[in-house]
Each structure stands twice: as C-alpha cells, then as structure tokens.
Amino acid sequence: MSTPDNHEEQIVIAHGGGGEKTRQLIAERFLPKLSNPLLTPLGDSAVIDIPGRRIAFTTDAHVVQPLEFPGGDIGRLSVCGTVNDLAVSGANPKALSLAMVMEEGLPISLLDRIIESIATAAREAGVVIATGDTKVIERQRGDGMTITTAGVGEMRDGLGLDTKRITAGDVVLITGRIAEHGLAVMSAREGLGFQTDLRSDVAPMNGLIAAVLDSGADIKFMRDPTRGGLACVLADLAEDTGFSIEAQEPAIPLSGAARHAAELLGLDPLSVANEGKVVMVTTEADAPRVIDVCKRHPLGRHAAIIARVTSSTPPLVELVTQSGGRRLVQRPYGEELPRIC
Amino acid sequence: MSTPDNHEEQIVIAHGGGGEKTRQLIAERFLPKLSNPLLTPLGDSAVIDIPGRRIAFTTDAHVVQPLEFPGGDIGRLSVCGTVNDLAVSGANPKALSLAMVMEEGLPISLLDRIIESIATAAREAGVVIATGDTKVIERQRGDGMTITTAGVGEMRDGLGLDTKRITAGDVVLITGRIAEHGLAVMSAREGLGFQTDLRSDVAPMNGLIAAVLDSGADIKFMRDPTRGGLACVLADLAEDTGFSIEAQEPAIPLSGAARHAAELLGLDPLSVANEGKVVMVTTEADAPRVIDVCKRHPLGRHAAIIARVTSSTPPLVELVTQSGGRRLVQRPYGEELPRIC
Numbered sequence: 001m002s003t004p005d006n007h008e009e010q011i012v013i014a015h016g017g018g019g020e021k022t023r024q025l026i027a028e029r030f031l032p033k034l035s036n037p038l039l040t041p042l043g044d045s046a047v048i049d050i051p052g053r054r055i056a057f058t059t060d061a062h063v064v065q066p067l068e069f070p071g072g073d074i075g076r077l078s079v080c081g082t083v084n085d086l087a088v089s090g091a092n093p094k095a096l097s098l099a100m101v102m103e104e105g106l107p108i109s110l111l112d113r114i115i116e117s118i119a120t121a122a123r124e125a126g127v128v129i130a131t132g133d134t135k136v137i138e139r140q141r142g143d144g145m146t147i148t149t150a151g152v153g154e155m156r157d158g159l160g161l162d163t164k165r166i167t168a169g170d171v172v173l174i175t176g177r178i179a180e181h182g183l184a185v186m187s188a189r190e191g192l193g194f195q196t197d198l199r200s201d202v203a204p205m206n207g208l209i210a211a212v213l214d215s216g217a218d219i220k221f222m223r224d225p226t227r228g229g230l231a232c233v234l235a236d237l238a239e240d241t242g243f244s245i246e247a248q249e250p251a252i253p254l255s256g257a258a259r260h261a262a263e264l265l266g267l268d269p270l271s272v273a274n275e276g277k278v279v280m281v282t283t284e285a286d287a288p289r290v291i292d293v294c295k296r297h298p299l300g301r302h303a304a305i306i307a308r309v310t311s312s313t314p315p316l317v318e319l320v321t322q323s324g325g326r327r328l329v330q331r332p333y334g335e336e337l338p339r340i341c
Numbered sequence: 342m343s344t345p346d347n348h349e350e351q352i353v354i355a356h357g358g359g360g361e362k363t364r365q366l367i368a369e370r371f372l373p374k375l376s377n378p379l380l381t382p383l384g385d386s387a388v389i390d391i392p393g394r395r396i397a398f399t400t401d402a403h404v405v406q407p408l409e410f411p412g413g414d415i416g417r418l419s420v421c422g423t424v425n426d427l428a429v430s431g432a433n434p435k436a437l438s439l440a441m442v443m444e445e446g447l448p449i450s451l452l453d454r455i456i457e458s459i460a461t462a463a464r465e466a467g468v469v470i471a472t473g474d475t476k477v478i479e480r481q482r483g484d485g486m487t488i489t490t491a492g493v494g495e496m497r498d499g500l501g502l503d504t505k506r507i508t509a510g511d512v513v514l515i516t517g518r519i520a521e522h523g524l525a526v527m528s529a530r531e532g533l534g535f536q537t538d539l540r541s542d543v544a545p546m547n548g549l550i551a552a553v554l555d556s557g558a559d560i561k562f563m564r565d566p567t568r569g570g571l572a573c574v575l576a577d578l579a580e581d582t583g584f585s586i587e588a589q590e591p592a593i594p595l596s597g598a599a600r601h602a603a604e605l606l607g608l609d610p611l612s613v614a615n616e617g618k619v620v621m622v623t624t625e626a627d628a629p630r631v632i633d634v635c636k637r638h639p640l641g642r643h644a645a646i647i648a649r650v651t652s653s654t655p656p657l658v659e660l661v662t663q664s665g666g667r668r669l670v671q672r673p674y675g676e677e678l679p680r681i682c
Contacts, residue, residue, distance in 0.1 A: 016404075018568025018614075019673035044564060045399035045430035047496055055396065057493055058386035059438035061476045063357075089386035097400035099489040101442075133489075135402045137680060140481045148440040148474075150491030152398055155388055223385060227359025332360035339478060 011106040016136025025134065029111060033119040038095060038130040046130035048095050052154045056091030058082060059150040065339040067110065067145055069188040071180075071199030072275070074147055075114035077341060079121035080204045080275055081226065082151040087206035088222040088278060090161045090213075091153030095130035096122065102136050103144035114145070125204035127151070156213065163240045165220045171287040172237070172245060172307035175208060175278045175300045176201065177253040178230055182272035182340045183261040196261050203276035208297045212280070217290045221281040224274070226341055228332050231270040231317075233279045234307065235331035238315040245317045247307035247329065270319075271332045273340045281309070352447040357477025366475065370452060374460040379436060379471040387471035389436050393495045397432030399423060400491040406680040408451065408486055410529040412521075412540030413616070415488055416455035418682060420462035421545050421616055422567065423492040428547035429563040429619060431502045431554075432494030436471035437463065443477050444485035455486070466545035468492070497554065504581045506561045512628040513578070513586060513648035516549060516619045516641045517542065518594040519571055523613035523681050524602040537602050542617035549638045550619060558631045562622040565615070567682055569673050572611040572658075574620045575648065576672035579656040586658045588648035588670065611660075612673045614681045622650070 014021040031040060038046040060081045067074045079096060086093040098118065102111070122129055137144075184200040205224065213219060225233045230252070234245050254269055262269045276299060282290050287305055294300030317329040355362040372381060379387040401422045408415045420437060427434040439459065443452070463470055478485075525541040546565065554560060566574045571593070575586050595610055603610045617640060623631050628646055635641030658670040 013679050014674065017673065017679070019573060021674055022568075023672075043430060044426040045397035045432060045492075045494070047430070047432075048396050048398055049394055050391075050396055051394055053390055053392055055389050055391055055493065056386035057389055057436060057438060057491075058472050059440045059474050059489070059491055061440035061442050061474045061489060063442055063476045063478050085385040089384060089388070091386060091388075095398060097398060097491045099400045099402035099491075101402050101404055101487050101489075131399050131491075133400050133402045135404045135487075135680075137404050137487075146442050146476075146478075146487065148400070148402060148442075148489035148491075150398075150400055150438045150440075150472075150489075151386075152396065152493060153386070227363075232360060331364075332358065333355065333362055338354050338358070339476075 009108050011102045011104055011108065011111065011136055013104055013136050016134060022134065030115060033115050034129045036128040038128050046095065048130060048152065050094060050154050054155040056086050056089045056153040056155055058085040059148060060085065061146060061148045062341060063146050063339050064185060064341055066188050069200055070184045072202040073114055073117050074145060075117035076121045077202050077275060078147040078149045079118055079125060080202050081341065082149040083125040083127060083204045083206050084224040086151050086153035087209045088224050090159040091155050093125060093127045093151055093153040093206050095128050095152050097150045098129050098132040099148045100134045101146045104136055104139040106145055121204060125206055159213065160218060160220060161222065163221055166241045166243060166281055166309055168243060168309055168311040169284055170220065170281050170309040171284050171305055173280050173287060173290060173303060173305045174253065175294050176302040177255050177258065178274055178277065179254065179258045179262060179269035179272035181275040182337050183258055185340050186265060186337060187261065196257055198257050198261055201274055201276035203299055205276060205278050205299060208294060208299045209278060211297055212290055212293050215289055215293045217286040218283050219280055223279050225277055225279055226273050226275060229271040229273055230279065231329050232331050234317040234329055238317050242315050244310045244312045244315050245307050246310050247317065247319045249319050249321045251304055251306045253302040253304050270329060272337065275341065350449050352443045352445055352449065352452065352477055354445055354477050357475060363475065371456060374456050375470045377469040379469050387436065389471060389493065391435060391495050395496040397427050397430045397494040397496055399426040400489060401426065402487060402489045403682060404487050404680050405526060405682055407529050408455065410541055411525045413543040414455055414458050415486060416458035417462045418543050418616060419488040419490045420459055420466060421543050422682065423490040424466040424468060424545045424547050425565040427492050427494035428550045429565050431500040432496050434466060434468045434492055434494040434547050436469050436493050438491045439470050439473040440489045441475045442487045443475065445477055445480040447486055462545060466547055500554065501559060501561060502563065504562055507582045507584060507622055507650055509584060509650055509652040510625055511561065511622050511650040512625050512646055514621050514628060514631060514644060514646045515594065516635050517643040518596050518599065519615055519618065520595065520599045520603060520610035520613035522616040523678050524599055526681050527606060527678060528602065537598055539598050539602055542615055544617035544640055546617060546619050546640060549635060549640050552638055553631055553634050556630055556634045558627040559624050560621055564620050566618055566620055567614050567616060570612040570614055571620065572670050573672050575658040575670055579658050583656050585651045585653045585656050586648050587651050588658065588660045590660050590662045592645055592647045594643040594645050611670060613678065616682065
C-alpha cells in the first residue's frame with residue numbers, strides 16, 4: 001500500500017492548536033468511535049444528570065510505556081483505572097473525561113487503535129466519555145502519549161465503606177490473581193529478555209463490585225491494588241485502622257507464569273501493580289458469600305481469602321510464607337517498575 | 342545556603358511510584374497548601390455533595406512552555422482554564438481534580454511555586470482541589486510538567502444558553518482586552534528577542550460571569566477565547582448559528598503593547614489565546630446592562646461590544662477594519678503558537 005502523504009499519518013503540532021486541524025482530528029478520529037449525546041456537542045463542559053446528591057470524583061494520569069502491551073493498552077488502562085477508582089469508592093461510574101497529550105510524530109494508526117480500545121472499555125464498563133481535550137507537544141522520544149482521565153459517579157446509598165468499622169477478626173480477600181498487569185507491561189519492554197504468556201489483567205471492576213454490594217454483604221473497605229500492589233494496600237490498611245494484617249502467602253492467588261516472571265525480574269509479586277483486581281475487607285460471617293459472588297463473575301473466578309485482621313500490636317502486615325516462616329510486608333519505598341500505569 | 346543533598350531537591354522517578362516516596366511528596370508538598378475536607382482523606386475518589394441534579398463536567402490538559410510566564414504559570418492556568426470552561430457553560434464551579442505528570446529532574450522549588458499558585462487561584466475562584474494524581478516520567482528536556490485538570494460544577498437553573506436562540510440583531514461582546522495571554526507566554530521564551538510589559542490575563546472568570554447572569558440579562562452564548570483566540574470563537578458562532586458576524590476592528594479591546602508585540606511576531610491578535618476573557622452574545626436591549634455589569638467588575642473594566650449578528654449569507658465572520666475595509670476572519674488552521682496553554 002502506498003503512503004502518498006506520510007505527513008498525514010502522524011500527529012503534528014497543528015493537531016493540538018485548537019483550530020481547524022484539531023477539529024478535523026476530533027471529528028474524524030474521536031467522534032466516530034466515542035460519540036454519545038454528552039460528548040458530541042463538543043461544548044466547554046458536558047452536562048450530566050445525576051439523580052443522587054452525592055457524586056464521586058476522581059482522576060488518574062497514565063504514562064505507561066509501551067503504549068500497547070499484552071492484554072491492553074494505555075486507552076483501556078485509562079478507562080479502567082478511573083472506573084475502578086470510582087467503583088471501589090462505592091459509586092456507580094457514570095461519565096469520564098479524556099485528556100490526551102500526544103507527542104508530535106505519534107502514528108495516527110496507533111492513535112486509532114487506542115481510541116478503539118477506549119471505546120471498547122467504556123462499553124464494557126457502561127460509562128460514556130463525556131468531555132475531552134487534546135494537546136500536542138514537540139517530538140521527544142517519538143512515541144509518547146499520556147492520557148489523563150477523570151470520572152464522576154453516583155454514590156450508592158446505604159454502604160458502610162469506612163476503615164473505622166474494621167476490627168480484629170475481619171477478613172481480607174482479593175478478587176483474583178495478582179501481579180499480572182505490571183509483569184505483562186515489563187514483558188513488552190525491549191531488552192528485558194524474557195518471554196511469557198502473561199497478559200495484563202486490566203478490566204473494569206464495577207460490574208463485579210456491584211454484584212458483591214447487591215448481595216448485601218457487609219463490605220467495610222475496597223481498593224484496587226494498582227501502583228505499589230497488594231503490599232501497598234495492606235500497609236495502608238494497617239496504618240489507617242491501627243490493626244495488624246496477617247496474610248497467608250499460599251492463599252494469595254498467583255499464576256505459575258507470574259511467579260516465574262517475578263523471579264526472573266527479581267520482584268516481589270506483592271508489590272507489582274494490578275489493574276483488574278479488588279481487595280475487600282468484610283466480616284468473617286459474610287466472607288464466604290462474597291467469595292461465592294466473585295467466583296460466579298468472569299473477573300472473579302480466582303477470588304480468595306488472603307488475610308485476617310488481628311489485634312496484635314504494633315499494627316503491621318505479616319506474611320506467613322509457604323514454608324511457615326513470617327516476614328513483614330512494607331509499602332514499597334519508590335518505584336520498582338517505572339511507567340507501569 | 343548549602344545544598345547538602347541535591348538529589349532531594351529534584352523530582353526523581355520514585356516520587357511517582359505510588360509508594361512511600363509518593364506519600365511523602367503529597368504530604369509535604371501538596372497537602373500543606375491544598376488541604377481541604379474533600380482532598381485530605383486521599384481516597385480513591387472524592388465525594389462531593391451537589392444539590393442540583395445536573396452537573397457540568399469538563400477537562401483540560403495544560404502543556405504551556407515555559408512553566409512560568411509574566412502574569413501566571415501552569416498551575417494558575419490549569420485552575421482558571423477549567424473554572425472558566427465550567428462557568429461559560431452556565432455552571433457554578435465546585436471542585437477540581439489535579440493530575441500532574443512531572444519529568445524527572447523538575448526542581449522541587451518550582452513545584453512548590455506552582456502548587457502555591459494553584460492554591461491561590463483556587464481560592465480566588467472559590468473551588469477546592471478535590472482529588473489528584475501524580476506521575477513521574479524519565480528525564481526528557483529536564484523542565485517538563487503537564488497538568489490536567491477536570492472540574493465539576495452545579496448547573497445554574499433557568500439559563501437560556503443555546504446558540505439556537507441567537508438571531509440577527511444580537512450583540513457580541515467581550516469582557517476585556519485580547520491576546521495578552523499568548524503574547525506574554527511568547528515573550529517569556531528565549532530567543533524571541535522582544536521585550537514587553539505584557540502580562541498574561543489568566544484569571545478565574547466565574548465571579549464576573551455570575552454577576553452578569555445574576556443581572557437577569559438574556560445571555561444566549563458564552564465562551565472563553567483560549568486556543569485559536571477570538572477568531573475561533575466567532576468562526577464557531579457563525580458555523581453553529583448559520584448567521585454572519587460583523588465585527589468592528591476599532592471596537593475590539595487591544596492594548597498598545599499587545600498590538601506592538603503581535604506585529605513583531607507577525608501574529609493576528611484575533612487568533613492569539615486569552616485566558617481571562619469571555620465572549621458573550623446577548624440581545625441588543627440587554628447589551629448595555631451587560632457591559633455595565635462587566636465594567637464594574639475588576640476583570641471587566643475594558644468590556645466592549647465588538648460585533649453584531651447579521652442575516653447576510655453565506656454565514657461568515659467579517660471584520661470591518663480601522664480603515665473601513667472588510668476582511669474575512671477564519672478559524673486558524675493549525676497552531677501559530679505551540680504550547681501556549
């Protein structure tokens with residue numbers, strides 16, 4: 001196939017100028033895939049009808065490299081990240097904003113794939129892209145794009161999400177296998193020299209979360225263990241509640257491929273980012289029901305009880321290892337895997 | 342003053358990892374200046390109580406270079422840009438999200454100034470920073486930061502903002518002098534070789550807009566003429582309404598310094614970005630009242646009627662020049678001034 005005008009196949013500075021060329025880019029690339037009654041007027045703001053008085057509001061900047069990786073891409077990641085932040089806060093996600101900063105030279109075919117992926121993820125999650133912005137910066141490394149999404153959702157009534165309600169004897173569970181997002185992104189980077197079948201778990205978790213909440217189980221806490229992984233969520237829990245967490249290493253869902261990849265990279269799977277998992281705290285009585293609801297959902301088949309809240313002091317996270325030993329789990333200090341989400 | 346640990350005075354990759362170092366950055370740099378009851382819990386989402394059912398939702402990515410310029414910086418720009426998008430849509434801005442992508446090597450002193458500026462602008466506008474995210478990318482040019490803000494506001498009831506209501510005889514006005522933001526940013530770039538006293542007009546316009554709407558004047562359209570400038574707003578108006586716009590060049594507020602700077606740079610001031618101005622369309626009967634309300638507000642002292650809606654076909658924007666000639670005003674094609682906002 002001939003490419004008579006190479007210039008037209010890459011993002012150029014003028015695509016970000018707000019003039020005719022920006023209008024064309026939006027009309028030809030974005031609207032055909034993302035069109036909906038909120039976005040299409042392209043006004044300064046979208047107007048959303050939210051019956052509840054209380055709305056949830058969140059934002060995430062996504063800088064993942066490479067932009068496409070096994071199981072996902074920056075577009076899917078952006079939608080799911082924001083949907084999941086709303087859902088774990090107890091909100092039904094309604095609408096997202098989408099702000100793209102593209103580097104001059106970005107192939108338009110790549111942009112098209114990412115927009116398609118955004119559209120697919122938004123459909124899966126049942127949200128609309130309500131408003132957006134595009135900017136273009138000068139060529140740096142030639143392949144760059146960051147996407148910042150913000151989201152609004154309607155708060156569900158009658159939830160008891162509150163870490164103050166957590167007490168000794170409560171149960172910590174996770175909806176599936178850990179560490180797959182971070183390891184899949186790493187596997188897509190050049191020069192790391194490892195082959196794997198791992199795919200990112202990036203997925204919108206609002207459907208599974210709604211099923212759990214609809215079951216009436218007493219959920220006291222939910223969080224998606226992204227940057228910093230499960231380790232960071234457990235460390236936050238101990239710090240916020242003043243209780244200790246005793247986690248059972250053999251109970252933590254981890255595939256053989258992920259275990260192997262983490263060993264190769266010298267990483268602790270507990271500190272690796274997930275993008276399609278939720279950590280929940282519930283009562284001992286309700287835990288079996290929650291696990292049951294999760295397992296019946298396609299995104300929760302590997303759900304498992306992984307830890308218990310205990311009153312030992314000082315409040316720490318202890319991991320009982322495969323061999324029966326104990327080690328402390330700490331919040332990662334910096335970033336073991338840069339630009340993972 | 343000694344700088345015993347230079348490393349600590351710049352952003353490093355670990356500041357973006359979501360672990361302990363990110364927590365420190367937020368606790369030490371962001372919260373002291375931006376703290377409020379919505380942001381401070383640092384949950385996955387902020388929960389906002391909005392009594393109205395209809396909320397406005399918008400986003401903007403800001404990539405301005407340099408990060409600081411006469412009259413403002415990327416922080417003030419980010420707050421004002423989103424506040425203004427909400428306000429021109431007829432909403433009272435309530436809460437903003439703030440997502441920063443910082444380049445490794447960014448001086449922390451610069452970050453501190455930008456956060457301070459965000460706090461000041463948010464106070465001026467009467468909004469809170471409700472939620473945020475920070476990411477760090479590898480060093481590129483060493484001075485980079487982009488800020489994406491999203492905002493939610495409560496829609497005012499009983500407004501008649503609708504371009505379908507615009508008709509021949511209606512009046513177009515602007516709240517002050519044009520082109521000062523874009524020209525001030527350009528003047529701060531190295532190597533352009535011009536000196537000017539121009540300062541960016543970047544300001545939150547929600548106060549002035551509320552005063553105009555509270556006056557009961559029949560406002561049919563509002564927009565802030567940012568990228569693409571006044572030219573882009575007038576071209577959009579003609580296209581959206583099917584009516585022509587006849588603008589009077591001598592009536593368009595433009596300082597001598599801005600005229601001079603635009604001439605030096607070979608730019609049409611009509612196409613240069615503003616960040617503290619609003620274009621409004623109202624009836625002929627209500628126009629004097631609107632101008633009067635604007636002139637009594639500190640940000641509207643140079644408000645002026647600049648154009649009229651006419652029924653000449655095809656729908657075009659015509660400028661009657663100083664010398665009495667006529668020229669067509671078109672939407673700028675690309676970007677005359679890259680990274681201006």
